[in-house]
Amino acid sequence: MTDIIRSDLILSRSAFSHIIDVPIEQVDIGKWLFGLREAEYQRCAPPDHISCGTTSTDDGRPMSINVEQIGSGLVVQHYVGEVVGKQRCLMVSTSDVFTPAGRTRVQVIWELSAKGLKDGRTEYTNSVVSHPTEEFLTFIASHGVSFEQPSHDRQAASGDHNSRETPLFAESIARAALGQRQ
Numbered sequence: 001m002t003d004i005i006r007s008d009l010i011l012s013r014s015a016f017s018h019i020i021d022v023p024i025e026q027v028d029i030g031k032w033l034f035g036l037r038e039a040e041y042q043r044c045a046p047p048d049h050i051s052c053g054t055t056s057t058d059d060g061r062p063m064s065i066n067v068e069q070i071g072s073g074l075v076v077q078h079y080v081g082e083v084v085g086k087q088r089c090l091m092v093s094t095s096d097v098f099t100p101a102g103r104t105r106v107q108v109i110w111e112l113s114a115k116g117l118k119d120g121r122t123e124y125t126n127s128v129v130s131h132p133t134e135e136f137l138t139f140i141a142s143h144g145v146s147f148e149q150p151s152h153d154r155q156a157a158s159g160d161h162n163s164r165e166t167p168l169f170a171e172s173i174a175r176a177a178l179g180q181r182q
Helices: 029-034 038-043 134-142 148-177
Strands: 012-020 049-056 062-070 073-084 088-099 102-116 122-132
Touching: 012 148, 029 062, 029 073, 029 088, 029 102, 029 148, 038 049, 038 148, 062 148, 073 102, 102 134, 122 134, 122 148
Parallel strands: none
Antiparallel strands: 012 122, 049 062, 062 073, 073 088, 088 102, 102 122
């Protein structure tokens, strides 16, 4: 089955930044992301982060599999690395969402980026945008729910989650850049 992504509709959007005391030349987000240990992932947004792992698509692109609780939904994300670099990773997932009302799917675009600052430090930004699938729209309609309600709920839950994980991801990236065990 091929998911139809409704990129014209936004379920949620948030971006947060955090400054780390590491020069940009030492930052390698791709290496950090695909070497991230499960316990470190869990420390980056307790108690929301449940598990993570890495694999690849059939055509060899790297994937990060993340399981986390976002609001009332248990989300299994299948992030495909569209761009995997030292200062930027663009990860795209059609994610399974398990809600109290049942299971559905949404697209999540996760962008992790870093930019060097004049003072020798680095600003890390964690950006997340979610779009509904046609399946999601059918799912909410079958429960008599308008798009506005889950969009409002997802925005609040995802924004809260992102605001908490961003500084913890940034500091984890800093530790990795400095060669400290994660």
